[in-house]
Amino acid sequence: MTALLEIDGLTKAYPGVVANDTVSFAIQPGEVHALLGENGAGKSTLVKMIYGLVRPDSGRMGLNGADFTPENPSAARRAGVAMVFQHFSLFEALTVAENVALGMEDPPRMRDLAARIREVSETYGLPLDPARLVGDLSAGERQRVEIIRCLLQDPKLLIMDEPTSVLTPQEVEILFHTLRKLSAEGTAILYISHKLEEIRTLCDEATILRLGKVVGTCTPREVSAAEMAEMMVGRALTPPSRASAEPGPALLEVRNLSLPPRSAFGTPLRDIGFTVHAGEVLGIGGVAGNGQDELLAALSGEVPAPKGAIAFDGTDIGTVAPDARRAMGLLTAPEERLGHAAAPDMSLVENALLTARRRKTLDRKGFIDWGATRGYAEQVIAAFDVRTPGPEAPARALSGGNLQKFVMGREIDQGPRVLAVNQPTWGVDAAAAAAIRQAVLDLAAGGSAVIVISQDLEELLEISDRFAALNEGRLSPPRKAQGLTMQEIGLMLGGAHDMHDVEEGAHAEA
Amino acid sequence: MLRLEKRPAPSQAWGIGAPILAVVLTMIAGGLMFAILSLPDAGLAAAREAGEIGFGEYVFGHIPVMIARGAEAIRTIFWDPLFHERFGPFLRGQLLVKAGPLILIAIGLSLGFRAGIWNIGAEGQYIIGAICGAGFGLAFYPSESILIFPGMIVAGAIGGWLWSMIPAILKIGFRTNEILVSLLLVYVAESILALAATGFLKNPEGRGFPGSRNLARHPGTDNPELIAGTGIHMGVVAALIAVIAAYVVLNRHMFGYQVKLTGQAPRAARFHGVDPNKLVIACMGISGALAGLAGLFEVSGPAGQISIDFNVGYGFTAIIVAFLGRLHPVGILLAGLLMALTYVGGELAQTRMSLPASAIQAFQGMLLFFLLALDLFTNYRIRGRRREVAA
Known part of the structure; x- marks a missing residue:
């Protein structure tokens, strides 16, 4: 033949x-x-x-x-x-x-x-x-x-x-x-x-x-x-390991969060509710364009939320600005690396300042401490094996995977109390993806609450304690990830809106 | 076939080379323009009339005449103000007098331009700053208290700031375009200026002539030369301070960082926590206040009084200065001096070569034109299209 x-x-x-x-x-x-x-x-x-x-x-x-x-x-x-x-x-x-x-x-x-x-x-x-x-x-x-x-x-x-x-x-x-x-x-x-x-x-x-x-x-x-x-x-991969621990107190509570779409082809958020506890990873699955960007923007503070919709450690933070949320310990990493999570033409040092200013005190009364900023950029580069000619290289000179490692490292190394990330391993090679997942799990093991939004269902099942599906701006009630089959997840993804009534009940329990 | 190809990183050589090349090309094109303006040559025309030369000789005889005229115009504009034996010493001082307001305004504009906030109406803010500052000084006339001039400075800055807040607030509240609103407000400001000169600020002892009392000749409201013969007055000092302050803010301060971030990556700036509305207020406000200051220093010093034709286009020329200087404080300092040279030299060319004033403005416009055109090569390069087999 x-x-x-x-x-x-x-x-x-x-x-x-x-x-x-x-x-x-x-x-x-x-x-x-x-x-x-x-x-x-x-x-x-x-x-x-x-x-x-x-x-x-x-x-x-x-x-x-x-x-x-x-x-x-x-x-x-x-x-x-x-x-x-x-x-x-x-x-x-x-x-x-x-x-x-x-x-x-x-x-x-x-x-x-x-x-x-x-x-x-x-x-x-x-x-x-x-x-x-x-x-x-x-x-x-x-x-x-x-x-x-x-x-x-x-x-x-x-x-x-x-x-x-x-x-x-x-x-x-x-x-x-x-x-x-x-x-x-x-x-x-x-x-x-x-x-x-x-x-x-x-x-x-x-x-x-x-x-x-x-x-x-x-x-x-x-x-x-x-x-x-x-x-x-080219070498054996170790699946991420985790110590199972009892979840601690609720750190982030989202209740009845609804937001109109930001553009003609945007997705509205409809009545979203969930709680994440200290020490747990909440996985949010779903096909891109179903409200992931919008949900992350509401958590980061880029888009203000209605009063009472988002509470951090018991405090209403719906209208708190992004930098103030970071100071409190709520860090986020959006999906789009170039242009959103990082400024393409700015160096890694300048991009380190983008989110680490408050928690790493990189300025004194508004005057930037470039030495300390550079130090933090170098720390992230070393800890997350970011391949770059140096901390002065512009973000756009890095490959997508390396920039992703930098962005994730920049947030994780700040020791957040709550971390929300969108597509944490998108475009990253398998070894680096495993390292990022491990870092996320270690963070949770250390008592932080983590929200991972991803399209990669295998990834979510691997690292999540609980799983919820986002579809057309609605979030299904979170379920224990252990034991969930692909079949069940598919139903959650395809028909989250039908489960709306169930969701209400789940809140009452939580 | 030629095509443009985006460079992987902006070319540093072009970043520095483009302004220099733009100046050279402006000299060539400007020289040509001045040469054409001198046509037809009176001497040759007379000779032709008298039948001394034929038509061909008449036409080609113009070539050396045009080269000489163009070269003379360029020399008059760029060389004589600095090095002419007789006029040089005086004109060198004039250089700083003109450069001061240009630099002061351009520094303010550059912050907004870096963040993508386009204040085109600095000319109006300059006028209102002058009117407010002069008005404050004249309100206490004939007092000669040393507190009056500081008060005038504050009033001038506030005047420019308030005028710039109109486009800023309309932009935030109603999503209007700040380019149009700030530009149109220039014409409103000019009308207010005419009203001030002929009405509410008119000199009661001026025998009916339009124009206010002369501030520069009254102790307490004057902004004199600090060192005689150098042209350095408070406005020039303020411009230098602005250059240094802008340099520090852009390189060392969170505000400068946020301005740059917003211009380069607006979504990243939102993510960082920049409130776009607050940034509009801040950038428009700073540029307005600095333009107002420039107006106040001008009206109390070199201009001396509020008159109908008080403004001479510094606010617009400062836009060219800001871009010619790459929106960089030190670049703006150099570009401001260069533009001042074209002003001083242009005036010299007007009087000595009887060139029209509009030709000088066209000359300045050419500079911006060539700069923006050459700027393309900072981010793009020209590639010959590879011949490909037709599909």
């Missing part, structure tokens, strides 16, 4: 880094092939070359036995390669059919197109109404638009870049069903992910990249997730 796609000695170097170093592997027709690796391992560069976005420096690719070097994505599409990106390129103000038409070389009449979209969506079990506005769709539905756009081209190879990061477990099930069906029909799928369990359930073969090189191949069903992780990282 000849391979569908053959990659032989592909190399691509950027100034200062070899993104791909003589990468070779092959994909058979109908195979679901996983491309596995940490951030920065070279997965994106590799698929960009296959999809015609980047030209390789050397090496060759073959498709169906013929030489294949696409000049651009449209050449790749003509050859039968389609790709679903992690970030969607859809217009919110247009309908599904209009969005699909925009991506086509010569679109058919709208009515015919709508009929074909319906047909494909039924065939592959991807429910989607062509007449709906994309702005009204959930992330999972938007992904379906992208997938259907690809399927209309009858691809032989479908590339999917981190497709499940925005999906609920139930949506993941639907997606996998579709992908299996496609594979059975002979379409090969190149599946990029770092979620090992998913790869074990879905993929036939896996190629593992580390630092631009192929470091191994395996049949995912036959090896354990731990073995794959080890190949990916």
Whole structure:
């Protein structure tokens, strides 16, 4: 049997880094092939070359036995390669059919197109109404638009870049069903992910990249997730350890917190309530865009909350300014690192001052003590293994993962009484993510209360004492994380609004 | 094909080089403009009239004439004020007289500009500061108490501050655009100035001429030269203090940090805890108060009195000064001196070469134009588009 796609000695170097170093592997027709690796391992560069976005420096690719070097994505599409990106390129103000038409070389009449979209969506079990506005769709539905756009081209190879990061477990099930069906029909799928369990359930073969090189191949069903992780990282990982302790007194109480959306496509917060105690980690799961940013902004003090909605250690802090909240011991770390948690053009020293001014007393009557500030920046850099040319480097010069380590370290090293973080390990490599999780657990073990907002459900189950789901601005009542199944979590994520009455009852108990 | 490519980090060389290159390009383009203004040359026209030279000779004869005229204009503006044997000593003092208000206003504006708060109406705040300060002094006329001048300083600063609070409060309360409001208030201030000069501040002993009493010639309300012949008065000293204070605030103080943070990353500033409304009040207030101070020092010193044409555009030129100086205190100090040179030299060129005053303003405008155009290269570079195989 000849391979569908053959990659032989592909190399691509950027100034200062070899993104791909003589990468070779092959994909058979109908195979679901996983491309596995940490951030920065070279997965994106590799698929960009296959999809015609980047030209390789050397090496060759073959498709169906013929030489294949696409000049651009449209050449790749003509050859039968389609790709679903992690970030969607859809217009919110247009309908599904209009969005699909925009991506086509010569679109058919709208009515015919709508009929074909319906047909494909039924065939592959991807429910989607062509007449709906994309702005009204959930992330999972938007992904379906992208997938259907690809399927209309009858691809032989479908590339999917981190497709499940925005999906609920139930949506993941639907997606996998579709992908299996496609594979059975002979379409090969190149599946990029770092979620090992998913790869074990879905993929036939896996190629593992580390630092631009192929470091191994395996049949995912036959090896354990731990073995794959080890190949990916290059050493054994220790799962975070924790001492279980009785939760202490309530440190942060949120009651009936409702806030209007801040922009046209923002999410309102609806009647949110929860309590976190000293020594416990509360995990808040949910697909991005369901109120995570808004909830964190209300906790940090960027957006004032109604009177009585947020109490810190018994004191109402709804209208207390961010810096005063930090002085009290409530620290936060927003999701977006560049531009929100850190100023891109400012040095790490200046960025240390951003939140540590009060608790580390980095100023005297408003006059900045640059020596002490620099000292604190260096302390964070050392404690969290931040790779940087030095504390004077601007934040934007750091890789996303390293900046995340700096931001998390900046908050954790201040010894907060309550820490609220949004996506603490987003874009961070596995070893660093483990270190951050351990630091969060140590913080809780030391008597602090921690709120972790994340899309990574495995992460949340690993570190949380209690778990709650955020959906369309509503928070489900927190439940004990131990023993929760993915099934139950999926229900919490998909239908938190139906549980609203239950939530009220839960407050009365708490 | 050329295209612009964003630099990974702003170029330091361009940051310093752009203002220098802008000055050079302004000299060239300005020289050309002054040369064209002298057309047609009277001597050549007369010779043509008399039939001494042909048409071709008449046209090409202009080339050396234009080069000479342009070079003369540039020399008159940039060289003579400093080094002319006869006028130099006097004009060097004038340089500081002009640079003082420019620097004082530009320092105030630079804080707001760094935070993305655009006070374009410093000219109006300058006028109102002068009127309030002069009004305070004249209210006690003919007292010569030493307390009057300090009172005038405070009144001038408060006047400018109040005038700048109008756009600030409208921005906070009604989301109006501070650029438009502060700019339009300049024209309101000019009308009030005319009213003051012909009405409520008019000199009762002025035989019906518009204009107030002369503050500079009355002990107690005057702002004299501190060292005779140097042009240094209290306003120049205040400008220097402002430069030093701004330097310290921007580099050492939380307020300067918050100003820079807000300009560079507004969301990070919110996260840090900057209240955007308070920052608008603070930045507009500081720039307004400094512009008001500049107006007070001017009316009690070099100008001497409130008159209809008291303001000469310092408030607008200070915007150029602020950007020419990269919004940096030391840069503003140098840029203020340079702009003062174009003022003094421009006046010299007006009288000695009979160039129109508007040509000098156009010249100053060119400087800002070239600077902003060249600024592009601080953050971008030009790349030739690589030829790619047509898809």
